[in-house]
Amino acid sequence: MSAQLSPRPRNAPHATPRPGSPNRGDSARARLTVAPEVARRRLRARLLMWAAALVTVASLFTLVAFHVFAAQSAFTLERLSKERTNEQLRYQRLREQVASLSSAEAVIVAAAKLGMVQGGTVVSLSVPSARPAAMPPDKTPVESPGSSYGKAKSALDAAP
Amino acid sequence: MRRLGVCSALLILGFGALAARVGQLQLASGGKYKDLSVELALHTVPLTAQRGSVFDRNGRDLAMSIEKTTVYADPTLVTDPAAEAARLAPVLHADERALLQRLSEKGSAGSPRRFVYLAHTIDDGVARIVQALKLPGIGFVPESARSYPAGAVAASVIGRVRSDGPGLDGVERQYDRLLAGKPGELVVEQDPLGHDIPNTQRTRVDAQRGTDVVLTVDEDLQWQAEYSLLDQVKATGAKSGMAVVLDVTNGDVLAMASVRGATATARAGVAGPGDNNAPLTDLFEPGSTNKLITLSWALEHGHVTADTKFEVPDSIRVDPHVAPYRDAEPHHGAPDGIEHWTTADILRESSNVGTIKIAQGMRNQEVADGMRAFGLGEPTTIDWPYQPAGLLLSPSRYYATGKYSTAIGYGVAVTGMQMLDAFATIANGGVTRPPHLLDATIDAKGARHSAVVPAGTRVVSTNTASVMTQMLEGVVASGTGACAAIPSYVVAGKTGTAKKALATGGYGDVATMASFIGFAPADHPRFATLVVLDENNLSYGGEVAAPVFSEITQFALQQYGVDPTDLTNTQYSAARATAAAAGASCALPHGSDLVAAQARLQARQARAQSQGAVEALPAARAGGVTPGRARSTAGAGTTADSLPPDPSKHT
Numbered sequence: 001m002s003a004q005l006s007p008r009p010r011n012a013p014h015a016t017p018r019p020g021s022p023n024r025g026d027s028a029r030a031r032l033t034v035a036p037e038v039a040r041r042r043l044r045a046r047l048l049m050w051a052a053a054l055v056t057v058a059s060l061f062t063l064v065a066f067h068v069f070a071a072q073s074a075f076t077l078e079r080l081s082k083e084r085t086n087e088q089l090r091y092q093r094l095r096e097q098v099a100s101l102s103s104a105e106a107v108i109v110a111a112a113k114l115g116m117v118q119g120g121t122v123v124s125l126s127v128p129s130a131r132p133a134a135m136p137p138d139k140t141p142v143e144s145p146g147s148s149y150g151k152a153k154s155a156l157d158a159a160p
Numbered sequence: 161m162r163r164l165g166v167c168s169a170l171l172i173l174g175f176g177a178l179a180a181r182v183g184q185l186q187l188a189s190g191g192k193y194k195d196l197s198v199e200l201a202l203h204t205v206p207l208t209a210q211r212g213s214v215f216d217r218n219g220r221d222l223a224m225s226i227e228k229t230t231v232y233a234d235p236t237l238v239t240d241p242a243a244e245a246a247r248l249a250p251v252l253h254a255d256e257r258a259l260l261q262r263l264s265e266k267g268s269a270g271s272p273r274r275f276v277y278l279a280h281t282i283d284d285g286v287a288r289i290v291q292a293l294k295l296p297g298i299g300f301v302p303e304s305a306r307s308y309p310a311g312a313v314a315a316s317v318i319g320r321v322r323s324d325g326p327g328l329d330g331v332e333r334q335y336d337r338l339l340a341g342k343p344g345e346l347v348v349e350q351d352p353l354g355h356d357i358p359n360t361q362r363t364r365v366d367a368q369r370g371t372d373v374v375l376t377v378d379e380d381l382q383w384q385a386e387y388s389l390l391d392q393v394k395a396t397g398a399k400s401g402m403a404v405v406l407d408v409t410n411g412d413v414l415a416m417a418s419v420r421g422a423t424a425t426a427r428a429g430v431a432g433p434g435d436n437n438a439p440l441t442d443l444f445e446p447g448s449t450n451k452l453i454t455l456s457w458a459l460e461h462g463h464v465t466a467d468t469k470f471e472v473p474d475s476i477r478v479d480p481h482v483a484p485y486r487d488a489e490p491h492h493g494a495p496d497g498i499e500h501w502t503t504a505d506i507l508r509e510s511s512n513v514g515t516i517k518i519a520q521g522m523r524n525q526e527v528a529d530g531m532r533a534f535g536l537g538e539p540t541t542i543d544w545p546y547q548p549a550g551l552l553l554s555p556s557r558y559y560a561t562g563k564y565s566t567a568i569g570y571g572v573a574v575t576g577m578q579m580l581d582a583f584a585t586i587a588n589g590g591v592t593r594p595p596h597l598l599d600a601t602i603d604a605k606g607a608r609h610s611a612v613v614p615a616g617t618r619v620v621s622t623n624t625a626s627v628m629t630q631m632l633e634g635v636v637a638s639g640t641g642a643c644a645a646i647p648s649y650v651v652a653g654k655t656g657t658a659k660k661a662l663a664t665g666g667y668g669d670v671a672t673m674a675s676f677i678g679f680a681p682a683d684h685p686r687f688a689t690l691v692v693l694d695e696n697n698l699s700y701g702g703e704v705a706a707p708v709f710s711e712i713t714q715f716a717l718q719q720y721g722v723d724p725t726d727l728t729n730t731q732y733s734a735a736r737a738t739a740a741a742a743g744a745s746c747a748l749p750h751g752s753d754l755v756a757a758q759a760r761l762q763a764r765q766a767r768a769q770s771q772g773a774v775e776a777l778p779a780a781r782a783g784g785v786t787p788g789r790a791r792s793t794a795g796a797g798t799t800a801d802s803l804p805p806d807p808s809k810h811t
Contacts, residue, residue, distance in 0.1 A: 072286070088227075092224070092226045095221065096221070096224060100311075102311040102384035103220075103309055103310040103379065104313060104380055104382075105292065105311040105312065106311070106384065117751060118750045
């Protein structure tokens, strides 16, 4: 901002200092400025008002948008939570179904339905000349039931 | 001006009174009304913890929990209890009056009743119907329901749970604290009609799921044990039966079966949840299987060797005031009725007299110590609710006969597991192999924690165990346990046929506990198996229990891929010859054979009834005891036991 010094009027009478008032010198007079023109001032005020309005509207819009987004996310979260619960329930029921169908009892019932019958007495044949053959050790890696269970279990969270 | 002043004063007074009242409500009674408001609006719903699963050793589900819907009511919100009960009763399949009573339980003004269960763990379809009714005051909570996907398999081992959670029997009870988990709760704010108010106070403390329990039981082997035992119980008309398979290498209990026989009102069947798990709870006198302990202890302490010879008559009197002890049959084959048997022969022939002669060389305390050393008189290492310790006579109370009765397995009460434990000790080279049923636990994060298995202690030397094993092989090859033989494997075992004590004192003529306990392969033992049949109509352990042992153990050997140890079938051929000479088929009837066996049994029972006689003992048996001999033994009023000895008599 450039402050212009106003020229002193040539024929202006010397002002008589009032008693008790500070004696202002030239330096005090030098700080006096000329107000901008009315049109410029109005423009500035208008701009400020618009800016404030814009910021307010933008803030409000952001707030509303955030609220909507949060609400939508809450719904999504709830939906996912429900889905998770349902899937866990489905998993439990399927597991029960698998266990039931693969149980020895169920297999026997299924076999009977297919017309299979229990075999009679097993007759063993003896071969007098037979000698136990040296059998190579079984090197097939055996995975214990519990080894992979931990991984599966943690993936399934609280499901057993 | 005056009027204005009066109005102002009135207004000030009015507002002042209101302010005073507000102050009183807020400051003086605020806490009380706040509590009242919270009590009316907040509603606490208990959340049951999901119970842990029970797995078999291969990770197959034996018991599991599934979340189902439970219906509850808040009686203070129920507007018309009678109408709601009438609508709910047919859907929930519940008694209308009982429902009405629950819906009307509003409690007192001071403590209103806000929660009553109407139906636990209903099916999803039923839940949907109830929800569609939209009845005021009716709510729904998820609740765990127990499911047993393996059906009746191992039911008496697993046990059952009460509808509201706690385990009642078996594993469900024993490991209840592990399985139960920790319950949670849901606090919701509701309107006066019982509807949840959205976006209000809602606190949820999640329930903590219970720990999973992994048993050592093998579902397939368990089923086989139950199946074989049940068919034999049916075929012999036995009152009940039990079977256990133990892995000798680690003490794992692989199968533990209990079967109840047919009664006038119920068919024979596998013991259900809530029934006794017989091998761990039922006490019986072991009879001749107890000779294993007597002879092992005598061998261990140098009283005998396997080859020590004894003169064995068919009866022996240990006290002039007591009836003599007898063998199961007279020694007709020997001149003057006295056999010259070695210790091994005595075991093979299961001679009571021979065993008593051996016991005569032992002190009372020694016999008692032997029983204790093999684990009799104290519960086994298996965790089980109310497992009995069994009964042992104190040596100070042996008097004239206690030592001898104990030596041959009378005057002693044991559980099946205790006897199997004793055989497992011999199979394990003289060191105990503490049995256990819990393999591991799995926490909620999936971490597996193996169960602590107690270490074994030495009871007899390796040499004694080895000698005993050889002697037990002889029992199967050419003795009373011929029907226990398994093709391609060498089996060691012992028969037992203990007469049952009568409530009135003494022993009955017919009712017996027939048993066979053994292990295979004898040279590298892997499985020890026990089979006991209570009050069967064929009587002898070698005849009825040994075939069941053979079938179950053979299944186990094949299932676990145990290498054959006797490809030439030396023992099996000898045992078959022994059984054939006795006229025993050793077959375990299944299917149509079972139907025929049951028909034969019924005909025999009808014939015996028509003759007005007590059920006669069988003529044809692996042991070769004739009814006449058996009656003569019983007539002595003493302990008589065992299958017959001499293979030459098995004709």
